[in-house]
Amino acid sequence: MTSAPPNAPPTPPPNGPLVEVREVEKFYRRGTETVHVLDGIELEVQAGEFLALMGPSGSGKSTLLNLIGGLDRPTRGTVRVADKRIDRLSDRQLAAWRSRHIGFVFQLYNLMPVLTAERNVELPLLLTRLSRAQRRRHVQLALHVVGLAHRTRHFPPQLSGGEQQRVGIARAIVTDPTVLLCDEPTGDLDRKSGDEVLDLLQALNREFGKTIIMVTHDPHASARASRTVHLFKGQILAEAPL
Amino acid sequence: MKYLHLLGSNLRRKKLRTSLTLLSIVMAFILFGYLAAIRVGLNAGVDVAGADRLFVRHRVSIAQLLPESYRARMERIPGVARATHATWFGGIYQDPKNFFPQMPVDPEPFLELYPEYILPPDQRRAWLHARTGAIVGRTTADRFGWRIGDRIPIQATIWTKRDGSRTWEFDLVGIYDGAARGTDTTQMFFRYDYFEETRLFGKGQVGWFNVRVRDPEESAEVARRIDAEFANSSYETKAETEKAFLQGWARQIGDIGTIIKAILSAVFFTILLVAGNTMAQSVRERTGELGVLKAMGFTNGQMLGLVLAESCFLSGLGGALGLTAAWGLIGAGDPTQGALAVFYLPHRDLLTGLGLALALGLVTGAMPALQAMRLRIADALRKT
Numbered sequence: 001m002t003s004a005p006p007n008a009p010p011t012p013p014p015n016g017p018l019v020e021v022r023e024v025e026k027f028y029r030r031g032t033e034t035v036h037v038l039d040g041i042e043l044e045v046q047a048g049e050f051l052a053l054m055g056p057s058g059s060g061k062s063t064l065l066n067l068i069g070g071l072d073r074p075t076r077g078t079v080r081v082a083d084k085r086i087d088r089l090s091d092r093q094l095a096a097w098r099s100r101h102i103g104f105v106f107q108l109y110n111l112m113p114v115l116t117a118e119r120n121v122e123l124p125l126l127l128t129r130l131s132r133a134q135r136r137r138h139v140q141l142a143l144h145v146v147g148l149a150h151r152t153r154h155f156p157p158q159l160s161g162g163e164q165q166r167v168g169i170a171r172a173i174v175t176d177p178t179v180l181l182c183d184e185p186t187g188d189l190d191r192k193s194g195d196e197v198l199d200l201l202q203a204l205n206r207e208f209g210k211t212i213i214m215v216t217h218d219p220h221a222s223a224r225a226s227r228t229v230h231l232f233k234g235q236i237l238a239e240a241p242l
Numbered sequence: 243m244k245y246l247h248l249l250g251s252n253l254r255r256k257k258l259r260t261s262l263t264l265l266s267i268v269m270a271f272i273l274f275g276y277l278a279a280i281r282v283g284l285n286a287g288v289d290v291a292g293a294d295r296l297f298v299r300h301r302v303s304i305a306q307l308l309p310e311s312y313r314a315r316m317e318r319i320p321g322v323a324r325a326t327h328a329t330w331f332g333g334i335y336q337d338p339k340n341f342f343p344q345m346p347v348d349p350e351p352f353l354e355l356y357p358e359y360i361l362p363p364d365q366r367r368a369w370l371h372a373r374t375g376a377i378v379g380r381t382t383a384d385r386f387g388w389r390i391g392d393r394i395p396i397q398a399t400i401w402t403k404r405d406g407s408r409t410w411e412f413d414l415v416g417i418y419d420g421a422a423r424g425t426d427t428t429q430m431f432f433r434y435d436y437f438e439e440t441r442l443f444g445k446g447q448v449g450w451f452n453v454r455v456r457d458p459e460e461s462a463e464v465a466r467r468i469d470a471e472f473a474n475s476s477y478e479t480k481a482e483t484e485k486a487f488l489q490g491w492a493r494q495i496g497d498i499g500t501i502i503k504a505i506l507s508a509v510f511f512t513i514l515l516v517a518g519n520t521m522a523q524s525v526r527e528r529t530g531e532l533g534v535l536k537a538m539g540f541t542n543g544q545m546l547g548l549v550l551a552e553s554c555f556l557s558g559l560g561g562a563l564g565l566t567a568a569w570g571l572i573g574a575g576d577p578t579q580g581a582l583a584v585f586y587l588p589h590r591d592l593l594t595g596l597g598l599a600l601a602l603g604l605v606t607g608a609m610p611a612l613q614a615m616r617l618r619i620a621d622a623l624r625k626t
Contacts (some may be wrong), residue, residue: 031401063620066619069537071537071619071623072620073618092541092542092543093539094537095536095539095540095541095542096541097539098537098538098539099538099539100539102537104534104537104538106534106623109502110530110534110623112251112531113255114251114252114254115247115248115251119247119250119251122572124478124538124539125539126244126245126248127538127539127540132244136370164606189300
C-alpha cells in the first residue's frame with residue numbers, strides 16, 4: 001500500500017498539515033429557519049495521523065467528514081487537503097479530486113449486492129486508465145491486505161458483516177488515496193468484528209502510514225485513534241491526544 | 243467496455259422485472275415489424291410502380307369493361323409509347339381460400355411493359371407458342387408446388403366458357419420472379435386470345451389498359467389527352483399514374499399509414515410507461531449506491547451516461563430481439579394465406595425500428611438519468 005496511486009502522479013507531502021479546516025461554518029435552511037450544523041470549526045490533521053471525531057448525534061461530525069471528503073461545501077470558511085483548497089472546486093473538479101485523494105468507509109458498508117467482492121473493490125479503479133490486468137492486480141493486493149484474498153468471488157450477501165466492511169475498506173484503499181475517511185465503520189458490527197476492523201484500520205495507519213479520519217461515538221473505537229476531537233452542537237469542544 | 247459488467251449486473255438485479263419489461267418491449271417490436279410488413283402488403287406495388295406507366299380504366303368503375311379497340315387508338319395519342327390491356331378473371335383454384343389473381347393479357351406487349359417480371363427466354367418463347375399457356379409468379383408456384391408442364395384447372399366465377407362449363411384449364415409454361423423485392427409474384431397471366439375465343443360473353447372487351455408514356459414528366463398531360471380522346475363516348479376513361487391508382491386502391495380500406503401509426507403510437511406509449519417506470523424504480527432503489535459511486539469520484543456526466551446506457555441497452559436488446567423475431571415470423575410466410583401480394587419487412591423499417599428502440603431507451607432513461615446526475619451525495623448516503 002505504499003505504492004503510488006494508480007491514477008495520478010504521487011502527491012508531494014504538504015508543507016503544513018495534510019488537512020486544514022479554517023473558520024468553517026455550515027448551515028441549512030429548513031423553511032424559514034436556519035440550522036447551524038457547524039460553527040467556526042478550526043481543525044488540522046497531520047499526514048499519518050489517525051484522528052477520531054466524536055460527538056453525539058447531530059453534533060456535525062459526519063457533516064465535517066463530508067466537507068473534508070469534498071462531498072459537500074462549507075457555507076463559509078476554507079477546507080484545504082494536501083495543499084489543495086477544495087471548497088472552491090466545481091462539481092467536476094471535486095469528483096476528479098475525490099477519485100485521487102479520498103477513500104470512504106461507510107457504516108453500512110454500501111457495497112453493491114449484485115457485484116462480487118473483487119468487482120466491488122474494482123469500482124474506484126474504473127475511473128483510472130489502468131488496464132484490466134492492472135486493475136486485477138490492485139484488487140488482489142487490496143483484498144490481500146484486508147485478509148479476504150480467498151473471498152474474491154463472493155457476493156456481499158454471502159459475507160458476514162465484518163467481512164463486508166473489510167471489502168469496503170479494500171475498496172477505499174485500492175486507489176491508495178491520500179486520506180481515508182471512515183463514517184462509523186464499526187457502528188453496525190458486533191464487538192468481535194468491530195475489533196477486527198479497528199485492528200485493520202490501525203494496521204493501515206501504523207504499517208502503511210495511511211492518514212485516517214474516523215467518525216464514531218464509540219469510545220472503544222476512538223481509543224484506537226492517535227487523537228480524538230469532540231464535537232458538540234457544531235463546535236469543537238476539546239481534543240484528547242493519546 | 244469496462245462499465246459493461248456494471249450495466250449487466252444492474253439489469254440482473256431484479257431478474258423477473260427486467261425479463262417482463264424486456265418481453266413487453268420484444269412484443270412491441272414484433273408488432274411493429276408485423277404492421278410494417280402488412281403496410282407493405284396492403285400498399286403492394288406502390289413502391290415499385292413504374293413511373294412511366296399509366297393505368298386507364300372505365301370512368302365509372304374498374305368493374306366496367308372497355309373496348310379492346312381502344313388500345314390502337316391510345317397508341318396514336320401523342321406521348322404514348324405502348325399500350326396493353328388486362329382483365330380480371332377472378333377464378334378459384336380448388337378452394338376459394340386459395341386466392342391469387344389471374345388475368346388474361348397479350349403476352350408480348352405485356353412483358354415489354356412490365357420488365358420487373360423476370361421470365362427466362364425459353365419460357366417466354368413457350369408462352370408465345372402455347373395458346374393455353376400461362377405463367378405464374380414464384381410465390382404462387384411455391385405455394386401450390388406447381389412445376390412447369392403442370393395443367394392447372396381454374397374454376398371461373400365470372401367468365402363462363404362458350405360450351406357452358408366454368409372450368410378453364412391452363413398449361414403452366416413459365417414461372418416468373420420479381421426484379422425487386424416488392425414485386426408482386428402471386429399473379430397468374432394467361433393469353434388474351436385464348437380467353438377471347440373461349441369466353442361466352444364480353445367479346446372484344448377488356449378490364450383496363452396499361453400505357454407506357456414516352457416521358458414520365460408528361461404523365462399528367464398524356465393522361466388528360468387519353469381521357470379527352472374518349473370523352474363523350476359510351477366508354478369514357480379515367481387515366482392516372484399507376485402509383486396513384488394503386489394508392490387509391492389501397493385507400494379503399496382506409497388510410498393504412500394513419501391506422502398503423504395510430505396503433506403503434508398506442509403500443510409505444512404504453513411501452514414508454516412500462517419501461518420508464520422500470521427505470522425510474524430501478525434508479526430510486528439504488529439511490530444509496532449511486533451516492534457511493536459519486537463519492538468515489540464518478541462525475542455527474544458519468545452517472546447520466548450509466549443510467550442512459552442501461553435504459554438504451556434494455557430497449558435496444560428488446561428492439562433487436564423483437565425485430566429479429568418479427569423478421570423470422572414474417573419470413574415464414576403471409577398469415578393471410580396469400581391475401582397480401584407481398585409480405586416482407588423492408589430494410590428501411592428495420593432501421594426505423596432500431597432507431598425507435600434507441601429513442602425509447604433515451605426517453606425512458608432521461609428522467610431517471612437526470613435524477614441520478616443531480617443526486618446530492620450527502621442526501622443519497624443518508625438514504626442508505
